Amino acid sequence: MKTSCPLPKFDFDVITLGHGGGGLLTHRLLQNGVFDILGNDLLDQQHDGASFPLSGNVAFSTDSYVISPFIFPGGNIGELAVNGTVNDLAMCGAIPKYLSLSFIIEEGLSMSDFFQVLLSIKQAAHKAEVKIVTGDTKVVEQGKGDKLFINTSGIGIIHPGASIHHKRIKPGDQIIVSGCIATHGIAIMSVRKGLEFETTIVSDTVNLNHTITGLLDRFGNDIKFLRDPTRGGIASVLNEVAELTRLGFSIDQNNLPIMEQVEGACEMLGLDPLYVANEGIFIAIVNRNVATDFLAQLNADSNGTEAAIIGEVTLDHPGKVVMKSRIGGKRVVNFLTGDQLPRIC
Amino acid sequence: MKTSCPLPKFDFDVITLGHGGGGLLTHRLLQNGVFDILGNDLLDQQHDGASFPLSGNVAFSTDSYVISPFIFPGGNIGELAVNGTVNDLAMCGAIPKYLSLSFIIEEGLSMSDFFQVLLSIKQAAHKAEVKIVTGDTKVVEQGKGDKLFINTSGIGIIHPGASIHHKRIKPGDQIIVSGCIATHGIAIMSVRKGLEFETTIVSDTVNLNHTITGLLDRFGNDIKFLRDPTRGGIASVLNEVAELTRLGFSIDQNNLPIMEQVEGACEMLGLDPLYVANEGIFIAIVNRNVATDFLAQLNADSNGTEAAIIGEVTLDHPGKVVMKSRIGGKRVVNFLTGDQLPRIC
Amino acid sequence: MCLAIPGKIISIAGQYDGVFRIGKVAFYGIMKEVNLCMVPEAVIGDYVLVHVGVAISIVDEQEALLTLEYLEKMDEAKELKFPVT
Amino acid sequence: MCLAIPGKIISIAGQYDGVFRIGKVAFYGIMKEVNLCMVPEAVIGDYVLVHVGVAISIVDEQEALLTLEYLEKMDEAKELKFPVT
């Protein structure tokens, strides 16, 4: 995302090892760059950590972001890193509050790309209403990184109405997906060396916390389980829950929301969209009684217009995910083994 | 550190991209590896985050560790990552409680090295009495990382007696360093390609939280400031505080604890130990009244046998760090510019 | 084996790297450069079967309709439906 | 320029990569391989000045003592000390 905010003036147009050395260059980069852009009352303590009062049940989550390319159709690694941890906290039933932000920069990263990422971080944090309160910057040599890695860790306060635990899932519960699957993964794939294709698909990275809070406000503990199906796709999330609960998870291919272009790309590359990474969507498992209302509220939210009930929890085939195919047949949807490799031949 | 704990049996002897794909290989690596080794009641929730009750003033800190080589004389990146964040929390005056743990692995990392690191993490967490409650594992392609990067983020509870803030520093306060300087940086330098030398110096990485808690218990708010002088060395920490407080910081070279071999290496490479990275030491700025007792308690602690009062805060030369040399001359100790490069010629 | 899917030719460039005929082929709105030298008679708007970046045949629209009407040409299959579980 | 520091020869190997004389030199307990071909008369225990991995001279112990005793040989400098701030 391009912004009109001017780049601070630096003596360097790329990041060098010196910017990670802990000396003056590091100090300047942080002072004139990071703190200026992301500054808030807690971050500005310039200590090795932030302090603030907290009480209640908290959620704590971490993720490292290693996406390549780090600026991709629909976004960049910065907003991804904010949204990712915000969403992980939301999936715990928490209201995200504080983030840490840690960069691993490969020397040679252009200053302007770095600032583009920083500005996206600022905007994403603003939108998600979280504060970035502590951070870290490391620079590694050329060839020892991939331009930019980001770790965010986050602290949230568990929503008073939330009671998210896989143990609470019961047969009859409905499985809901909040939006089109595989969008993000295919957007990234479209710019991968050797597999490129033209598409208007862009990543759907977005913060889901406000959407989740709204749902928890109304449906409370009728929401049994929440998860954002990032790496490994929705198949992996459902398999993990199936394994943990020893219940059956039954879904219907006809109900899976997916964009036409995404389907086309999957056909072309021989990929199964069930295993493709997602960003801006989540899976909810909710009490059957509230499913329709839950879906209605979700459909009225900009993050859930394509939401659908895709299946339900069952006593059949315990520990397994089974999908009814478009033509009415059934198949087991297993764990993906490793990375999904394009199946060409 | 070698341990006798057996390596879990895996089908792979190195980590491949598939281990980061979110599918079965990731699942297995986490189940049979990470969770088995690091498991505790909070981590085992296998959610995308951990939940626990918390109340009071908390500290929150993050750091990414990119050390090369990742197994080095005296330790490895795993214990470094635990100790580093534990120490950053301790430097905030907090009692470290919960850590997140996030790996960025370059494909090809040997499983046995990875498990050696994991075991060190377990031991370091045990020693520091912190729980690793949430984590993440990413795998990047060959040439896109440097074998293993680790991020740890941590939450601690501020010690009830603590009142750590640079604004509390006053002229007359004493500057104490808890141990020999530059040890860690020189231990790492000794195995750097192109600069290698033989030495018995090993990294002094260690958790300092119990030491700090003991000092806070007794000296409370007479401790004005704590910082572990990692990257950039003690010169950088003192310059940062000088800049923040606009006070003068005056130190005496004769009082700086430093190992002979470390001095020898610095002479040989033309490095200034004031700028060399440290691990197992901290700088404390304390009320002059308690300085002697503080030092005595520190000297009685295994992490502080070499501790010394190295100087004091003054109204002279505001914003500057000045060192009295061995022969009685004075010089300004500035910020380091970039990385300290070996000065050969 | 031999994953091949039908796509519609959107544009045709004369040459592939100065050597071969190439074109843009759309699959559900995504587009890929495809080598068209094995289907010289293909024109814009045709559907071609594409395998590993090469168009291997033009989809015959007449035959496509016949396949879909195959059952109707069999007298016996008019009324009943097989009950699928 | 020309950072060079004195170290003590701990061991001497005949050859540097089959070509030159090398040895291990200790500086305050750390050790470095050093090329000794410019100081062929140096023996184990000698101190040599080392610059960028090459020993450039042997430290003369007699002369070293004389430097330290230089002032004593100057009649005038016996009692007083200069007050350093």
Next chain:
Amino acid sequence: MKHLSEYRDPGLVQQYLYELHRITQGSWTLMEICGGQTHSLVKNGILDMLPPGITMVHGPGCPVCVTPVSVIDEAIYLAQQPGVILCSFGDMLRVPGSSTNLLEAKAKGADVRILYSPLEAVQLAVANPSKEVVFFAVGFETTAPANALSVIQAHKLNLSNYSILTSHVLVPPAMEAILQDQENTIDAFLAAGHVCAIMGMEEYYPIAEKYKIPIVITGFEPVDLLQGILMAVQQLENGEYQVQNQYARAVNRQGNILAKETIHEVFEISDRTWRGIGNIPCSGYEVTEMYRKYNSRLKFDLNLPYVAENKECISGAIMKGLKKPFQCPNFGNKCKPENPLGAPMVSSEGACAAYYHYASTQVSQYS
């Protein structure tokens, strides 16, 4: 998606199933040749919908499955050479060689790239003049024109740093090898539609005639497969053995003549070892003498020691249709997709992996 979604229509599928159930009297064993067909049958849950009298067995039409251990070893060896970039289709990376696979070799430092097309490998060779680019040219007749084109293009561009490591196999010789097996139980074939898009139908008439077996050239979508099965069963019930073309929208009698010319420009027919099956005479393609400098085997003077197949894997019997994957004692225990003993467990088109991944609820007891 036009020419795709129509063939996934549930109503049409039901009509075909009805008709198939209606006409099936006998007990028939049909082999779908192509891994893509297996994939589609399993992924769509079609197997459980078929009349009890019909047994589908999965043929050898998966290049990932039939590439022998020794060729995988060659690819790994080349990938490990400094300065070599080995390019491959994605699903070849997990196939086990004698001691490792390309994915692990890559993790240990070999330069292995996944490409969509051999033509992109040529571009890579142009962009990296100081490297040797090797394309791992596996495939059946369908892929041969693209691989051949890459050689012609490299030749026209005067590239000296491009070559292909071939493991090209041909369908008709494999069909005959299956039919000649003592224990053969196959009553009819669904031939591989995309192979025939290139090769046409001619080569199948002599086989149908000689072995008195129906051969229906079939597409890959549910309606295609059901129609193909229906056509084959109709023949069987009527005692006929013709070559029929279900996939007429893509296949005509003479095939793609230009594509065949391209193949014959670059390749000549050679003997070929099939993983799990063994040597089949005249069952593959090798680069002709004229293009020898694009043949990686000659260029790098490959001469690796012979490696025997893993005896524990019964993939030969599976690919000949003599056994089902779940009849293999290793299926799902010693042999799983994450650590395959044999190649059919690797690609999701491999018969064993297809069963493992997409097994219908009925057969899932075996996984």
Next chain:
Amino acid sequence: MKHLSEYRDPGLVQQYLYELHRITQGSWTLMEICGGQTHSLVKNGILDMLPPGITMVHGPGCPVCVTPVSVIDEAIYLAQQPGVILCSFGDMLRVPGSSTNLLEAKAKGADVRILYSPLEAVQLAVANPSKEVVFFAVGFETTAPANALSVIQAHKLNLSNYSILTSHVLVPPAMEAILQDQENTIDAFLAAGHVCAIMGMEEYYPIAEKYKIPIVITGFEPVDLLQGILMAVQQLENGEYQVQNQYARAVNRQGNILAKETIHEVFEISDRTWRGIGNIPCSGYEVTEMYRKYNSRLKFDLNLPYVAENKECISGAIMKGLKKPFQCPNFGNKCKPENPLGAPMVSSEGACAAYYHYASTQVSQYS
């Protein structure tokens, strides 16, 4: 550390200072030739301890400072060539060329390695036969034997992928250039001990004689420097102009004969441009014709366009002792160690950087 700590003894330092204060009557300007001496004077806070009559000015003896822009550009150019590994001592990496420095070039992808010794560069060439290893051979007479040795070693190992990019400079011609300057104010020199450890003392007698100036060959530790200053001031007070050897533990009259032979095996005397000063005839070394294949300039046919020095930097005046760093209008504002305008602000041995980093409390008002 033996032969080091003794010369840092505070008691001894005080005695020397006492003696120096006692005998200093006149007003004397001394130049320490060597950047290492500058470094030590500033780092130990010695300047403020000297009698008010004594002014120290910092000589050109910092190879980092005197390497011209055009040579830095050559190094950057070579580092940017594919297949070239450029090896350098650490402090050369921040020196500004005409548009960038090696550190930034490295950040942008050039393969630049920091080594402790040129002999390690030879090892790197052995280990990387497919790469060209270039060692950036800067230095005064002290470093010349090591750089020459690396060429001899490469030659004996028959390496065809090793060469050196020289920027070797010589002390005596620079001293004469300074003395010949109209505005020269230098009354005495502290000559560079380590240079003399190689070269001996002979070349200095004619200079002392010709310019009637005391020259004291001096070491680098506080006691060395104070003793050297004391010896020079004694001469000045007595109206003498001899060559004296304070650093006799490391320097003898004839120098290291073997080292000089090694230099002359590989190098010959050439004209050399000094950054900030300009061309000085016969003031450097270049690789001889016999070893031409180890000369990076010839090997890579370097022929970069001429680049003028930055006019804003008065480093020439500083290195000749005509100005102090804080008299430069850019010092501490437009020119700082993190973004140096001129070379003396780069290395911590550079006069400007030494003042900036280690400036005593008295001079720190200027930083």
